[in-house]
Every structure is written in structure tokens, then in C-alpha cells.
Amino acid sequence: MSNLHDLYQEILLEHNNRPRNFRILEDANRQADGYNPLCGDQITVYLRVEDDVIADAAFQGVGCAISRASASMLTQSVMGQTVAKAEEIFEGFHALITDPDADVDFDLLGDLEVLSGVSAYPTRIKCAVLAWHTLTAAIEGKGDSVTTE
Amino acid sequence: MSTTANTFDVARIREDFPILKEMINGKPLVYLDNAATSQKPQVVIDALVNYYMTENSNVHRGVHTLSQRATDSYEEARTKVQEFINAKEDKEVIFVRGTTEGINLVAQTYGRENIGPGDEIIISAMEHHSNIVPWQILCEEKGARLKVAPINDDGELLLDEFENLLSPRTKLVSIVHQSNALGTINPVEQIVELAHARGIPVLLDGAQAVAHVPVDVQKIGCDFYAFSGHKLYGPTGVGALYGRADLLNAMPPYQGGGEMIRSVTYEKTLYNVIPAKFEAGTQNIAGSVGLGAAIDYVNGVGMENIATYENELVAYGTEKLSEIEPVRLIGTARNKGSILSFVMENAHPHDVGTILDSEGVAVRTGHHCAQPLMDRYGVPATVRASLAFYNTREEIDTLVKGIDRVIEVFSR
Ligand SMILES: Cc1ncc(COP(=O)(O)O)c(C=O)c1O
Numbered sequence: 001m002s003n004l005h006d007l008y009q010e011i012l013l014e015h016n017n018r019p020r021n022f023r024i025l026e027d028a029n030r031q032a033d034g035y036n037p038l039c040g041d042q043i044t045v046y047l048r049v050e051d052d053v054i055a056d057a058a059f060q061g062v063g064c065a066i067s068r069a070s071a072s073m074l075t076q077s078v079m080g081q082t083v084a085k086a087e088e089i090f091e092g093f094h095a096l097i098t099d100p101d102a103d104v105d106f107d108l109l110g111d112l113e114v115l116s117g118v119s120a121y122p123t124r125i126k127c128a129v130l131a132w133h134t135l136t137a138a139i140e141g142k143g144d145s146v147t148t149e
Numbered sequence: 150m151s152t153t154a155n156t157f158d159v160a161r162i163r164e165d166f167p168i169l170k171e172m173i174n175g176k177p178l179v180y181l182d183n184a185a186t187s188q189k190p191q192v193v194i195d196a197l198v199n200y201y202m203t204e205n206s207n208v209h210r211g212v213h214t215l216s217q218r219a220t221d222s223y224e225e226a227r228t229k230v231q232e233f234i235n236a237k238e239d240k241e242v243i244f245v246r247g248t249t250e251g252i253n254l255v256a257q258t259y260g261r262e263n264i265g266p267g268d269e270i271i272i273s274a275m276e277h278h279s280n281i282v283p284w285q286i287l288c289e290e291k292g293a294r295l296k297v298a299p300i301n302d303d304g305e306l307l308l309d310e311f312e313n314l315l316s317p318r319t320k321l322v323s324i325v326h327q328s329n330a331l332g333t334i335n336p337v338e339q340i341v342e343l344a345h346a347r348g349i350p351v352l353l354d355g356a357q358a359v360a361h362v363p364v365d366v367q368k369i370g371c372d373f374y375a376f377s378g379h380k381l382y383g384p385t386g387v388g389a390l391y392g393r394a395d396l397l398n399a400m401p402p403y404q405g406g407g408e409m410i411r412s413v414t415y416e417k418t419l420y421n422v423i424p425a426k427f428e429a430g431t432q433n434i435a436g437s438v439g440l441g442a443a444i445d446y447v448n449g450v451g452m453e454n455i456a457t458y459e460n461e462l463v464a465y466g467t468e469k470l471s472e473i474e475p476v477r478l479i480g481t482a483r484n485k486g487s488i489l490s491f492v493m494e495n496a497h498p499h500d501v502g503t504i505l506d507s508e509g510v511a512v513r514t515g516h517h518c519a520q521p522l523m524d525r526y527g528v529p530a531t532v533r534a535s536l537a538f539y540n541t542r543e544e545i546d547t548l549v550k551g552i553d554r555v556i557e558v559f560s561r
Contacts, residue, residue, distance in 0.1 A: 004507050008500070008558050039499045039515050040529035062529050064499035065559075121503060 006117035007124075008065065015111075016065040021075035025058040034061075034134030034146050036126055041067045045074075045134040054078050054086055057135075064127050066118060071131035073111050083139055090132045097128050157458050162450065163539050165190040176509030179544045184329045184357060184488060184535030185513050186379045189443070193383055196442035200435045208434055209408065209425075223434050226441030227424070230389045233444045234355075234374060235365040241397065243390045243427045244437050248356040249279040251375030251390035252323070254427065255352055256283040258400040259373075260321065266292035268320040271311070273335070274300045274525055275328040278518040280354045284323065293320070300525070304331035304480040312343050319344075322351045326358035326374075330517040330533065331480030332463070332488025334362060341370040350396065356380055360537070361459060361487045363452040366391050378436060383443035387436030390427075397423045404429040455538045459487050462536050466545045473552055479531050489534040490517075493552070496559045498530040504558060505532075508551040510544075 025031075025046035034043045043061035047054055057075040061068075078086040092109055095102035097118040106113055118128045137146045163169050166188045171178040180188060200222065206215040208223045224239075231239040245251045260283075264270065270284045274297050281295075288295050296319075298311040306324075315322075322344045327334045337353055344351045352373035355364060359376040366374050373396070377388040392400075402409055402420055406429035411419040420426050447455065466489045470476050475494040493501055502514035513533045516523045523529060534548055 004504060004554075004558060007503070008561075010561060013559065013561055040520075040523070041499075042529070064497035066500070124499075124503060127499060 007121060009114045009117065011111060011114045012069040013065065015069035015072040019059075019068050019072035021058040021079075022060065022072065023058050024060055025056055027056075028058070030138040030141060032134050032137035032146060034130045034137070036063075036067070036130050038126070039064065041127060041130055043067065043071055043131055043134055045071070045131060045138045047135075047138050049083065049139070052083050054081055054083065059131060063130070066115070066124055066127040067130050070112075070115055070128045073115070074131045074135060077110055077112060078135065086135065086139070090136065093132065094129065097125055157450075157454050157538075159458070159539065159541055163541075165192070165446075166539055167191055167194070169539060173509040173511070174507055179508075179510040179540075179547050181534040181536065181540065181544070181548060182511045182513050183360075183537040183540075184380070184517075184533065186385065187360060187382045187537055188539070189382055189384070189439075190446050192446050193439050193442045197384060197435050197439045200438045204438075205435070207431060219434055222438045222441075223432070226437040229441040229444045233364075233448070234359070234389075234391055235367050236391050237367060238394055240423050241391055241394050243392065243397070243424045244432050245375070245388050245390050246386055246433070247377035247379065247388035248277075248354060248375045249377075251373075251388060252279055252352065252354065253283045254390055254403045255323075255373050255375075255392070256287045258403050258427075259350075259396065260284075260287045261291070262401055264288075264291050264293050264320045267318060268293040269296050269314075269316065269318045270294070271296045271298055271314050271319055271322045271324075273298045273306050273311070273324050275304060275306070275331055275333060275522050276323075276325055276519065277329055277354065277356065278520070279356075280323055280325060281521070294318075297521075298324075300333075303482050304328065304333045304485070305482045306333070306335050306340075308336065308339060308343075311340065315343060315347050315349060317347075319347070319349050322349055323354070324351070325354040325356075326364070327355075327361060327486065328480070328519075328522075329357045329488070329535075330490055330519040330522050330531070331482065332485035332490065332535075333480060333482040334358065334484045334486055336484075337369050337371065345370065357487070360447075362456050372396055378440035378443065381440070381443055382446060383440035384433075384436045387433040387440050389440075392423075394423065397427070402429070403427050406430045408432075450538065456486065458538050459536055462540060462542065462545065463487055463489065465542055466534065466536070466548070469545055469549050470552075473549070473556075475556060476552065479526055479528065487536045489536070490531045491533075492528050492531050493555065496555050498532045500559070501532045501552070501555050504555045505548070505551040508547060508554060510534075510548055510551045512548075 028046035030047040041063035046058045048056040059071045100119045204218045206219040208220040230242045350372040355376040360381045374391040379385040409429040479490045498514035
């Protein structure tokens with residue numbers, strides 16, 4: 001098994017302790033809730049999308065360190081990006097955490113790279129992707145609720 | 150009661166459970182998820198193998214010898230369950246898939262027949278979803294109401310509040326004997342007494358209790374008692390529902406099919422007598438035989454010995470965990486057993502579970518199928534270490550070491 005420190009890297013813990021954009025976005029025009037019934041993780045992702053660009057992103061909710069850090073980094077990485085670009089980032093991120101051998105574009109992912117340790121913990125992948133599925137639901141305007149199950 | 154010191158050799162008992170030799174992430178397995186399912190002793194595994202190798206056949210239907218062998222083994226298993234919970238007659242034991250099916254059976258037969266609009270069913274605030282949802286379904290269908298008896302912060306049922314809920318509208322009480330999330334052992338005899346004083350029948354969810362405390366359904370006086378074999382060191386997919394014969398006789402059947410009938414014509418079908426009336430279709434014969442073997446095994450160890458040993462272990466664990474500052478125990482009832490449920494400051498249960506797993510320690514993290522109970526405590530989830538009689542003090546020490554590791558990781 002890989003070292004726990006690969007999973008719980010400093011930057012991840014720092015995002016867990018002080019999540020970025022952890023607030024309700026009053027002027028959001030897209031939002032969605034995500035829920036992981038297995039562990040009770042719950043998240044709301046808020047977006048303000050203007051002309052196909054994510055002008056602002058924020059989240060609220062409760063969850064483990066991995067889901068919180070992932071959500072926190074998500075808001076940072078999609079902020080100011082086009083919707084298409086955000087979807088591309090998700091794709092790269094998904095490959096990063098599910099396939100240790102994936103050929104991913106680290107420039108695209110930035111800080112998200114610290115979540116690569118998750119790939120060694122199959123039971124935790126859902127924690128890391130919850131915010132992202134919720135982001136997709138928000139972008140697609142599905143409105144209410146996605147679950148990991 | 151004998152002391153455990155001279156009758157209880159945990160090292161020898163561990164030898165009976167092959168899986169306890171497994172290595173997890175390079176460390177010896179410390180299995181503390183017994184409330185989810187317990188491990189199986191070699192004799193149970195052997196009973197399944199032996200059944201399939203020398204007895205396998207369908208029961209009750211064949212004239213051939215093998216069918217008779219299978220039938221004998223199946224019915225012998227029923228008698229073992231009867232004696233284990235001290236039911237008056239073996240026909241009061243119905244084989245089911247597990248606790249969940251046992252409760253649903255009562256809801257869909259006794260419940261549908263006896264509960265109507267405006268009637269009330271009482272449960273407690275510490276129920277597993279399987280003792281909540283079947284009643285919600287029934288209430289929805291019948292226009293009945295589900296009432297929840299509250300608990301205090303220690304996780305103890307408030308008996309006087311429970312009593313206050315009992316009314317002429319109350320048609321059934323269904324309460325957990327031992328909580329899977331808190332470990333609380335409920336005062337079931339008092340509950341039954343209070344309910345019976347008003348003519349209200351009582352179902353007990355014995356999923357946890359049956360593996361940890363001696364159960365005597367006649368002494369408790371309950372009308373129904375449901376449990377799962379897999380939490381009692383037996384196989385998955387089999388369990389038992391005890392029901393008082395007079396109630397079972399009066400109840401309509403649960404499922405229709407083979408075995409549960411006496412005669413079938415297109416005009417009229419006559420149902421079989423109990424227990425066959427409630428055992429439609431081919432049952433989990435091998436599983437039942439395995440459950441019988443598990444009962445023989447725990448009888449050999451002795452339920453009193455098991456309870457005494459586990460109580461010492463849970464007291465030791467409680468003491469150790471209480472010394473760790475960021476740990477808060479959830480469920481501190483005076484009468485509790487086998488469960489150490491807790492949350493940690495700064496570390497989510499899910500993260501605690503992953504870090505403990507890296508030390509070989511298997512615990513459960515989540516809501517333990519008791520979301521309303523988690524809401525009661527204002528936590529989304531807990532970490533739950535649940536003990537069995539093959540666990541040791543050294544394993545509790547490993548758990549504590551793992552928790553220290555959590556603190557170390559999360560204080561960076
Ligand atoms: C208290 C309690 N009731 C009911 C159940 C359901 O048991 P099963 O899933 O075996 O039907 C469980 C199992 O977790 C339990 O702990």
C-alpha cells in the first residue's frame with residue numbers, strides 16, 4: 001500500500017482546514033446538490049456563468065478531508081474558465097484519480113495533482129469526484145440532486 | 150456465572166476463525182466490524198461444505214433418502230434456533246433471509262391485517278433503517294402513524310416517554326434489542342410488560358443482541374423476535390423470525406408459492422400450517438444448516454462467557470478511547486455492549502477509517518443505516534468499532550495506535 005502521506009498531502013490538508021470559496025454564492029445562476037449516501041457527504045456547488053464562462057464558483061457542505069479539499073480546489077481551478085475547459089479539467093482529474101498510469105496534463109490540473117494519491121484507495125474515489133459530478137449537474141442545469149450511487 | 154479467566158481462552162478461540170490470520174496492508178487483520186457481519190468459524194464453513202458434499206437435495210418433497218437427509222438437517226437447524234432463543238415450539242421459528250425480511254414479513258402480514266387508518270406503531274429513536282422503513286411503507290398504505298420514542302444523550306431509551314406514547318391507537322411496538330450504532334441494550338422485558346399491560350404486541354429487532362447477550366424469548370415475553378445468521382457467526386442469507394404460535398396461526402401468508410400450501414385448485418388454495426405457511430419456495434437450506442452449526446459453536450463457548458468477556462473488552466476500549474482528547478464517544482448507555490462508536494475533532498470518520506485500514510484495522514464509518522439517529526446526535530457519521538469475543542485487548546491497543554496516527558496526520 002502506498003504511504004498515507006501520499007494521500008493526505010500537506011496541500012490537501014490545508015484545503016480541508018481552510019477551504020477556498022466556501023460560501024453561499026448569492027448571485028449564482030446555476031447550482032446543484034451532491035450527496036454520497038454511503039458516508040453522508042453532502043455538497044452544494046454554486047456557479048455564476050456568464051457568456052459560457054464560469055465567472056464565480058463556490059461550495060458549501062459537509063464531508064471528509066478528501067471531498068472538501070477536492071471541492072475547494074475545484075472552485076479555484078474552474079474559476080474564470082469556459083464551461084468547455086472546466087469539463088476538460090474534470091476529464092483530466094477523473095483520469096488522474098482513477099488510473100495511476102493515465103497520461104494527464106498536469107499544467108491543466110495545477111494543485112489538483114495532490115489528489116493523485118486517491119487512485120490507490122478505490123473506496124475513496126467517490127469522495128474525490130462528488131464535487132465534480134455536482135459541478136457537471138450545475139453546469140447542465142439539472143438543478144437539484146446527484147448522488148454517487 | 151463462571152469467571153472468564155478459567156473458561157475463556159481467546160487465543161484458542163481465534164484459531165477457530167481462519168480469516169483472522171489474514172494480513173491487511175502488510176499488517177495482521179484487526180477485525181472490528183462485527184456489527185456489520187461477524188466472521189465464521191471453521192465448523193460453520195465445514196458444515197456448508199459438508200451439506201453440499203453429502204446431503205444436498207430439496208427438502209420436504211422427495212421420497213428419496215437424500216431428500217430425507219436434507220430435510221432432517223434443515224429441521225434440526227430449526228430446533229437449534231428454537232432452543233437457542235428458548236422458543237416454546239420449533240414451529241414458532243420461521244427461516245427468513247435475515248432481520249430485514251423478518252421485520253418486513255411481520256409488517257406485510259400481521260401489520261396489514263391488524264393496522265388501519267389512524268392506528269399507531271411505536272419504534273425508538275435508535276432504530277436501524279430496517280426497523281423504520283417497513284413501518285413507513287405500511288403506514289403510508291394504511292394511513293397509520295409512526296411514533297418514535299425518544300432517547301437521552303447517553304443513548305438510553307426514555308421509558309416513561311415510551312409509556313406515554315402507548316395509547317388505545319397503538320397496535321404494535323417494534324424496538325431494537327441492542328442498537329447497532331450505539332451498543333445500547335434496551336430494557337426489553339420492561340418494554341414488553343408496559344406494552345402487554347395494554348394488550349399491544351411487541352416485535353424485537355435482535356440483529357445485534359443475539360450475538361452478544363443470552364436471549365430467552367419466553368422470559369422476555371415478546372411476540373416476535375427477528376435476527377440474522379450472519380451476525381451470529383453463521384452464513385449470509387439466512388436468519389430467523391420467531392413468532393408466538395397463536396399469532397402466526399392467525400396471520401395471512403407472506404409470499405405465495407410452493408411449500409406454503411396444503412392444496413391448490415384454481416378455485417381455492419388451502420395454506421399449510423406454520424412454519425411452512427411462511428416459507429414459500431425453496432429456502433436457504435445450506436444456510437440454515439450453517440446457522441445451526443454456528444449456534445452449536447457459540448453454545449460451546451457459552452453465551453454467558455461471551456457476554457462477560459465482551460463486556461470486559463468494551464470497558465477496556467471505553468477507558469482507552471476516553472483518554473484520547475479529540476475522541477468523543479457516541480453511545481454511553483449504562484447497559485451497553487460490544488460497540489465503540491465515536492467521532493473525532495478535525496477528522497471526518499471516513500478519513501479515520503482509511504487511516505485505520507492502513508494499520509490493518511477494519512472499522513465501519515458512516516451512518517450505520519441509522520440516519521435519524523445520527524441527526525439526533527448532530528453528526529453526519531461516526532466511526533464504529535464493533536467487537537466480538539475473538540477480539541483482544543491488544544487489538545484495542547492497535548485501534549488506539551491507529552487513532553494516534555489519525556491525530557498525527559491531521560495535526561500537520
Ligand atoms: C440493529 C439491526 N437491525 C437490522 C439489521 C439488518 O440486518 P440484515 O441486513 O441482516 O437483514 C441490522 C444489520 O446491520 C442491525 O444492526
